Amino acid sequence: xxxxxxxxxxxxxxxxxxxxxxxxxxxxxxxxxxxxxxxxxxxxxxxxxxxxxxxxxxxxxxxxxxxxxxxxxxxxxxxxxxxxxxxxxxxxxxxxxxxxxxxxxxxxxxxxxxxxxxxxxxxxxxxxxxxxxxxxxxxxxxxxxxxxxxxxxxxxxxxxxxxxxxxxxxxxxxxxxxxxxxxxxxxxxxxxxxxxxxxxxxxxxxxxxxxxxxxxxxxxxxxxxxxxxxxxxxxxxxxxxxxxxxxxxxxxxxxxxxxxxxxxxxxxxxxxxxxxxxxxxxxxxxxxxxxxxxxxxxxxxxxxxxxxxxxxxxxxxxxxxxxxxxxxxxxxxxxxxxxxxxxxxxxxxxxxxxxxxxxx
Amino acid sequence: xxxxxxxxxxxxxxxxxxxxxxxxxxxxxxxxxxxxxxxxxxxxxxxxxxxxxxxxxxxxxxxxxxxxxxxxxxxxxxxxxxxxxxxxxxxxxxxxxxxxxxxxxxxxxxxxxxxxxxxxxxxxxxxxxxxxxxxxxxxxxxxxxxxxxxxxxxxxxxxxxxxxxxxxxxxxxxxxxxxxxxxxxxxxxxxxxxxxxxxxxxxxxxxxxxxxxxxxxxxxxxxxxxxxxxxxxxxxxxxxxxxxxxxxxxxxxxxxxxxxxxxxxxxxxxxxxxxxxxxxxxxxxxxxxxxxxxxxxxxxxxxxxxxxxxxxxxxxxxxxxxxxxxxxxxxxxxxxxxxxxxxxxxxxxxxxxxxxxxxxxxxxxxxxxxxxxxxxxxxxxxxxxxxxxxxxxxxxxxxxxxxxxxxxxx
Numbered sequence: 001x002x003x004x005x006x007x008x009x010x011x012x013x014x015x016x017x018x019x020x021x022x023x024x025x026x027x028x029x030x031x032x033x034x035x036x037x038x039x040x041x042x043x044x045x046x047x048x049x050x051x052x053x054x055x056x057x058x059x060x061x062x063x064x065x066x067x068x069x070x071x072x073x074x075x076x077x078x079x080x081x082x083x084x085x086x087x088x089x090x091x092x093x094x095x096x097x098x099x100x101x102x103x104x105x106x107x108x109x110x111x112x113x114x115x116x117x118x119x120x121x122x123x124x125x126x127x128x129x130x131x132x133x134x135x136x137x138x139x140x141x142x143x144x145x146x147x148x149x150x151x152x153x154x155x156x157x158x159x160x161x162x163x164x165x166x167x168x169x170x171x172x173x174x175x176x177x178x179x180x181x182x183x184x185x186x187x188x189x190x191x192x193x194x195x196x197x198x199x200x201x202x203x204x205x206x207x208x209x210x211x212x213x214x215x216x217x218x219x220x221x222x223x224x225x226x227x228x229x230x231x232x233x234x235x236x237x238x239x240x241x242x243x244x245x246x247x248x249x250x251x252x253x254x255x256x257x258x259x260x261x262x263x264x265x266x267x268x269x270x271x272x273x274x275x276x277x278x279x280x281x282x283x284x285x286x287x288x289x290x291x292x293x294x295x296x297x298x299x300x301x302x303x304x305x306x307x308x309x310x311x312x313x314x315x316x317x318x319x320x321x322x323x324x325x326x327x328x329x330x331x332x333x334x335x336x337x338x339x340x341x342x343x344x345x346x347x348x349x350x351x352x353x354x355x356x357x358x359x360x
Numbered sequence: 361x362x363x364x365x366x367x368x369x370x371x372x373x374x375x376x377x378x379x380x381x382x383x384x385x386x387x388x389x390x391x392x393x394x395x396x397x398x399x400x401x402x403x404x405x406x407x408x409x410x411x412x413x414x415x416x417x418x419x420x421x422x423x424x425x426x427x428x429x430x431x432x433x434x435x436x437x438x439x440x441x442x443x444x445x446x447x448x449x450x451x452x453x454x455x456x457x458x459x460x461x462x463x464x465x466x467x468x469x470x471x472x473x474x475x476x477x478x479x480x481x482x483x484x485x486x487x488x489x490x491x492x493x494x495x496x497x498x499x500x501x502x503x504x505x506x507x508x509x510x511x512x513x514x515x516x517x518x519x520x521x522x523x524x525x526x527x528x529x530x531x532x533x534x535x536x537x538x539x540x541x542x543x544x545x546x547x548x549x550x551x552x553x554x555x556x557x558x559x560x561x562x563x564x565x566x567x568x569x570x571x572x573x574x575x576x577x578x579x580x581x582x583x584x585x586x587x588x589x590x591x592x593x594x595x596x597x598x599x600x601x602x603x604x605x606x607x608x609x610x611x612x613x614x615x616x617x618x619x620x621x622x623x624x625x626x627x628x629x630x631x632x633x634x635x636x637x638x639x640x641x642x643x644x645x646x647x648x649x650x651x652x653x654x655x656x657x658x659x660x661x662x663x664x665x666x667x668x669x670x671x672x673x674x675x676x677x678x679x680x681x682x683x684x685x686x687x688x689x690x691x692x693x694x695x696x697x698x699x700x701x702x703x704x705x706x707x708x709x710x711x712x713x714x715x716x717x718x719x720x721x722x723x724x725x726x727x728x729x730x731x732x733x734x735x736x737x738x739x740x741x742x743x744x745x746x747x748x749x750x751x752x753x754x755x756x757x758x759x760x761x762x763x764x765x766x767x768x769x770x
Contacts (some may be wrong), residue, residue: 069733
């Protein structure tokens with residue numbers, strides 16, 4: 001009886017091991033890529049994953065993550081790395097690289113653009129980092145429901161902060177990045193001086209003082225899917241959003257949301273490789289492929305995010321309905337790019353202050 | 361012959377008992393393993409993380425030793441050998457991609473130290489040999505100020521209480537004294553009080569709603585009671601996230617309740633029911649209600665109806681009967697339900713995050729924020745450890761007041 005139980009236990013364990021084996025990819029090469037879900041992940045699956053799978057026979061698994069370094073840190077520190085490639089923002093990419101959570105990526109191995117321009121010149125500045133390569137640029141904008149305001153909607157960032165002229169709740173991402181830049185811009189700081197001012201204690205005070213004026217009227221969101229919902233349900237009269245979410249809601253769900261382009265803050269998303277992954281070489285191949293001219297241009301078929309290579313922009317046909325919605329398509333109003341270096345250095349301090357300000 | 365068979369019998373018996381014990385252990389082994397892996401190990405890790413923080417002692421080992429050897433007063437800058445040791449440590453740290461972690465660790469204690477540290481780290485590889493004091497001074501004049509050195513000395517031991525100080529809104533300054541955090545960073549005590557307040561409100565709301573329902577369930581015919589019990593348990597079949605989101609749909613500005621009230625002409629403007637404390641308490645009460653009802657129901661069912669009848673027949677009024685005969689017998693159920701709801705409510709995260717405003721977040725939100733965004737796992741662990749301690753203290757107080765027998769979970 002003893003032996004029988006032993007045997008059957010062994011069989012069960014054996015079967016479990018066999019069942020797990022293919023998932024770890026002993027036979028077929030496999031990659032796990034963590035990104036942000038929604039329409040954005042779809043665009044990456046269509047433009048990067050599928051062609052790469054067809055070309056190399058790799059099986060790519062796509063997962064969603066929250067974008068905080070803690071999730072990566074937990075994997076690296078426990079030695080149990082589940083993801084190979086992550087899509088993250090530049091401040092996290094810089095910090096993760098410094099903390100030893102991400103692998104170095106050799107910029108010399110990036111392929112030249114479709115028009116022959118070397119990669120170093122083809123990428124727009126700031127897209128090639130020691131541990132990450134930029135793939136898209138998206139924009140943070142204010143959006144509102146046209147059904148609510150008609151032609152008299154908010155037109156500038158100042159309107160977003162004006163609760164007398166535009167009463168009602170407004171949505172903001174629960175994050176100091178973008179929020180503080182907007183507070184300063186709405187308070188009259190010139191686009192070029194935002195980070196200079198925000199780099200001083202007096203500038204930080206000034207930003208929070210401006211935020212105090214709308215604090216009671218803010219609904220804070222955390223996930224990118226929330227702002228279109230908040231607008232649709234009438235919970236807010238206007239909201240900070242990633243511009244792609246609004247454009248796709250308009251084009252695919254027949255919504256009538258308008259974008260206030262004034263004060264748009266452009267932020268890149270980058271691909272990086274988690275340190276300690278067993279598929280490092282394959283992950284490098286994938287990033288080189290995904291960040292080459294054609295896949296970057298193809299991505300704009302599914303979401304209006306701008307490619308990070310100049311050569312890719314030329315490959316997007318005028319017939320693409322998203323082309324006029326790219327962040328740089330000549331929109332009115334002030335426009336700036338996030339300063340990732342600034343956010344890497346001051347992010348923790350400002351986040352601490354922001355969390356304390358919110359909680360009071 | 362007889363003696364022989366007794367010994368043989370005894371041996372057989374012992375053997376059988378041993379086998380019985382063996383199988384008993386084998387059968388509980390999976391549970392034991394599960395509890396160890398999923399409960400004791402993580403909890404132990406959290407407690408360890410809240411005091412154990414070897415980043416500085418591991419990566420700046422030579423510097424720490426040189427500082428110990430010098431051991432000068434806190435308002436002075438250490439001599440050249442300490443700078444030389446730091447240069448030695450820094451070269452290795454840069455090579456091993458550790459400089460960023462050290463800089464971030466220092467910055468947690470004092471804003472701005474990250475930049476100062478990284479300036480030196482970026483230059484150190486290019487410098488072959490000393491004197492090192494001028495090298496560091498050229499990298500950043502702050503290196504010849506006592507501030508950064510005081511902070512390095514505070515972090516020199518691999519175990520320290522800095523995370524707990526920070527969790528209680530205090531900090532250790534460069535001169536080794538303990539002071540409150542700056543006004544604009546003092547939040548944790550407020551959040552702990554808020555967490556207790558929300559949990560208490562939810563517990564009271566659950567009690568007020570749950571007691572009559574449990575009474576009803578306990579006094580109905582079995583068939584009807586079972587049907588109603590299924591309705592009580594029904595919410596358990598849906599995930600927490602779904603129930604929370606459903607409340608958002610119900611409570612939002614153009615949601616079910618506001619539309620109804622407006623259609624009835626009772627209100628002109630929609631009421632703010634969500635993204636505030638009301639929304640959080642409402643949803644949490646709904647989600648936690650079964651945990652209150654079930655223990656109360658099981659206790660109430662075991663109270664013999666004859667006690668109440670006896671009290672009435674001896675002339676007690678209905679209210680006296682209820683207060684002096686029925687209610688005291690319910691106490692174990694009330695205690696168990698209230699404790700269960702209160703403790704579960706203390707750790708709530710998703711519901712306040714989705715239905716609350718910025719001033720309705722509870723302590724778990726700050727634990728998650730420190731884990732994910734700031735990578736300050738030590739502070740997150742200390743915050744969690746204090747919550748754990750608070751729960752244990754509350755339980756001990758309850759136990760003292762109500763007595764160990766007055767807790768009945770079913």
